[in-house]
Amino acid sequence: MSALATEFTVAPTLPKWAAPVLVLIIAYGVVPFVGTSYLFEAILLPFLALSLAGLGLNILTGYAGQLSLGSAAFMAAGAFAAYNFNLRVEGLPLVGSIILSGLVAAGIGIVFGLPSLRLRGFYLAVSTLAAQFFVQWALTKFSWFSNNSSSGVIDAPTLSIGGIVFSGAAGRYLFSLTIVTVITFLAYRLVISQTGRNFIAVRDNETAARIIGVPVLRTKLLAFAISSFIIGVAGVLWAFAYLRTVEPAGFNLDRSFQILFIIIIGGLASIRGAFFGAALIVVFPLVLARLGSFLLGDIFDSGVLDMSQRIVLGALIILFLILEPDGLVSLWDRIRRRLGSALRLTRR
Amino acid sequence: MSMANYAFEVSQTSAYAPEILEGLSSAERRDDAASAPVRDESDLSTGLALEDINLSFGGVVALAGVDLSIKAGEIRAIIGPNGAGKSSLINVISGVYRPERGHVVLNGVRYAQVPTQKLAHLGVARTFQNLALFKGLSVLDNVVAGRAHTVRSSFAGQIVGTPLSRRERRDSYDRAIQILDFLHLGGVRDRLAGTLPYGLQKRVELARALVAEPRLLLLDEPMAGMTATEKSEMASFIRAARDRFGMTVVLIEHDVGVVMELSDRIAVLDYGLKIADATPAEIRSDQRVIDAYLGVVSENEDGGGI
Numbered sequence: 001m002s003a004l005a006t007e008f009t010v011a012p013t014l015p016k017w018a019a020p021v022l023v024l025i026i027a028y029g030v031v032p033f034v035g036t037s038y039l040f041e042a043i044l045l046p047f048l049a050l051s052l053a054g055l056g057l058n059i060l061t062g063y064a065g066q067l068s069l070g071s072a073a074f075m076a077a078g079a080f081a082a083y084n085f086n087l088r089v090e091g092l093p094l095v096g097s098i099i100l101s102g103l104v105a106a107g108i109g110i111v112f113g114l115p116s117l118r119l120r121g122f123y124l125a126v127s128t129l130a131a132q133f134f135v136q137w138a139l140t141k142f143s144w145f146s147n148n149s150s151s152g153v154i155d156a157p158t159l160s161i162g163g164i165v166f167s168g169a170a171g172r173y174l175f176s177l178t179i180v181t182v183i184t185f186l187a188y189r190l191v192i193s194q195t196g197r198n199f200i201a202v203r204d205n206e207t208a209a210r211i212i213g214v215p216v217l218r219t220k221l222l223a224f225a226i227s228s229f230i231i232g233v234a235g236v237l238w239a240f241a242y243l244r245t246v247e248p249a250g251f252n253l254d255r256s257f258q259i260l261f262i263i264i265i266g267g268l269a270s271i272r273g274a275f276f277g278a279a280l281i282v283v284f285p286l287v288l289a290r291l292g293s294f295l296l297g298d299i300f301d302s303g304v305l306d307m308s309q310r311i312v313l314g315a316l317i318i319l320f321l322i323l324e325p326d327g328l329v330s331l332w333d334r335i336r337r338r339l340g341s342a343l344r345l346t347r348r
Numbered sequence: 349m350s351m352a353n354y355a356f357e358v359s360q361t362s363a364y365a366p367e368i369l370e371g372l373s374s375a376e377r378r379d380d381a382a383s384a385p386v387r388d389e390s391d392l393s394t395g396l397a398l399e400d401i402n403l404s405f406g407g408v409v410a411l412a413g414v415d416l417s418i419k420a421g422e423i424r425a426i427i428g429p430n431g432a433g434k435s436s437l438i439n440v441i442s443g444v445y446r447p448e449r450g451h452v453v454l455n456g457v458r459y460a461q462v463p464t465q466k467l468a469h470l471g472v473a474r475t476f477q478n479l480a481l482f483k484g485l486s487v488l489d490n491v492v493a494g495r496a497h498t499v500r501s502s503f504a505g506q507i508v509g510t511p512l513s514r515r516e517r518r519d520s521y522d523r524a525i526q527i528l529d530f531l532h533l534g535g536v537r538d539r540l541a542g543t544l545p546y547g548l549q550k551r552v553e554l555a556r557a558l559v560a561e562p563r564l565l566l567l568d569e570p571m572a573g574m575t576a577t578e579k580s581e582m583a584s585f586i587r588a589a590r591d592r593f594g595m596t597v598v599l600i601e602h603d604v605g606v607v608m609e610l611s612d613r614i615a616v617l618d619y620g621l622k623i624a625d626a627t628p629a630e631i632r633s634d635q636r637v638i639d640a641y642l643g644v645v646s647e648n649e650d651g652g653g654i
Contacts, residue, residue: 186507193506194492194499194517201482201493208480211442212560213468213497222503269484 027177032170040169041242047282048176049238054262054274055187056230061260062269063191064223065203066116067124070131071231071259073112076251077135078105078232079239080145083246086157087147094160098179098236105232106225108135113224117217132253139248146246153247156240172241179237183230188271190226199223200269231259261313265320267327276328284316285309395420395596396441396564399458401450403436403620410436411447412620418613420563423590423597425607428617429640434600435477437617438568441598442467442474454564468497473562475553477569477600483542487533487552490541491524494556520559527559530592531585547578551585558589565589567599571606579603583610608632616640 035044057071081104085097092100112131116124139145146154159166159175166175190196198219201209210216239246258281266277288309292300300308324331398416403409410433418424426434439445441452443462451458454470462470473494482490498520501513528534531551536544541552550570557565570586571579583606590597601607607614608628616624616631618640624631631637 189507189509190503193503193513194496194501194520195503195506197485197489197493198496200484200489201496204482204484205480207444208476208482209493209496210464211444211467211474212494212556213465214493215465226503 024181032174035170037169040173042286043282044173045176045242047278048180049234049242050259050262050282051275051278052180052183052234052237053231053259054266054278055184055271056227056234057259058263058268058270058274059187059191059230060223060227062263062273063196063203064199064220066220066223067121068128069125069253069256069260070112070128072251072253072255073131073135074105074109074228074231075235075238075255076139076248077108078102078235079246080139081105081232082236082240083154084145094157098233101236102229102232105235106229109224109228110221113221116220116224132256136248136251153245156244156246159240176237176241179233183233184271187230191271195222261317264317265327267329270327270329273327273329276332280328288312395422396598397453398441399451399453401440401447403440403445403447409620411440414622416615416622416625418596418598420596421590421594422612423586423599423610425611425614426598426600426617427604427607427614432617433620434617435568438474438566438598438600442472442566468560471563472566473557473560474566475557475568475570477572479549479553481541481549481553483540485541486538487541487544488524488528488537490552491527491555491559492520494559495520495523497560524559527555531555547574550574551582554585558593561593562595564596564598567597569600569602571601571603579606586610
């Protein structure tokens, strides 16, 4: 037993908060100064928005065990709610409309989470499709949501927090980074709390959870609410900071699947998993495009690229489900453990 | 209000009517709990009673008119052959099943169906025949989860870390660690529950039930699939827990030897009927019990004796 324990104590030299703090120092202190606008626009902004969406879905699916295919709907709800709050409520600061839009998404999440009280697994996933189709339909059907714009596409407002305006790609990156950091920290606090434990209890054994006094129904709806809140804010970032426009078509079922793949590849029930998965999903198509045009030249046009992306991504997901069901996070931890023990060996 | 709705509400009210009475007795009960941390020998009032419980699954009778009266602080075993209705009985007591007829009396309150979601508040904890641990949580967190019913702080309070949530958190962890040490599980505290050997998982489940500080502990085959050593270990843990916390224990077990040692009284079920309810010594010499369960098969092979 003790032998086991010593084998698994990984590099006790670094405290747990060291890695995130280091990442934050680089993200705030280095990246804004050295990053190109391509890095911000094509990689970091979509990465941050998708990470946040993945984080939201991971709370619902990874921690609380409720499968959902409605993520893009909650993103759309958040984006359009923020747009309308910003447009229609005089003097409301942007942070205010972001929080309110998160609450709107949470409300919609609770409504479409109600079937979870009766349904499980795939049946629940199918019922969350209703959210996907309904929200998209409502946003297209009622032009009030897009302020009667003829194309349905609307421009995002300028980003500012407390009077500081975040303009340019680097500014929008810092804006997104700040929101993602704050929400990630709060989400971390949540998953290590009794409520987070209740989520896992409901996921792992609903009957036992009910018997020990976990309010199962309330816990499920709370998971839907919190998850949708976060995904809604991610939708705001996606529309306001990344695309700079808001249109319903960007929040289709493909997006929902993309977010689900992010957490499957990254690692279910893990905060880091959402970031790992989002990084892969964002970087991977770019790498593939570069690689394709480098190797195959002109034959590798956008059509081929799109097709090959789908094929490789599909293959990747299958591989992950079989070889590494716990996702990139567990792969990462294993590599780190190996490196750690290798380092210690060489030091001796 | 539509007729259907009305009927539904009436049935709800009647099923949960005991809750109205609950408020009356709760103050009194809290006194009990505070003044008697050690088992009070003079208080031999009924801890749990079943009145004429009937339950069937699509024509198969699981329980037929079962009466049972269990004194507070007693260890009561329920034995019987497979399919005798033992687990059904535990599921009726814990509200997982609703009996077709009859009542469960808990803390002096009669229930048509025990409200499962309030079970922990009513001072009842249970374990399951098939392991029902939270595999994704560590052993410690599994046991801490057993305090879920005591949590008053909201999720927002827990995120922010209000004094109430911090106090609750510390309290739950302290109690969980005490229970783990009590059951000699301190060494595996940080392991994922799903990775432990079967016997230890059973013990973690007992720890999760004990940490809730129940007044009634229901154990559904706590020693199933264990080796003889593990069984006697588990039996001594159950006895020690009863002696220390003074709760009533109802347990189902197949191993008659262990049961005879452990229990104060034994009830025997056979085909949903209670055929005996006595001390271990009396059970050992009860002819009907021997026929149904303990003893020789020869004369009953044609089913004539049953």
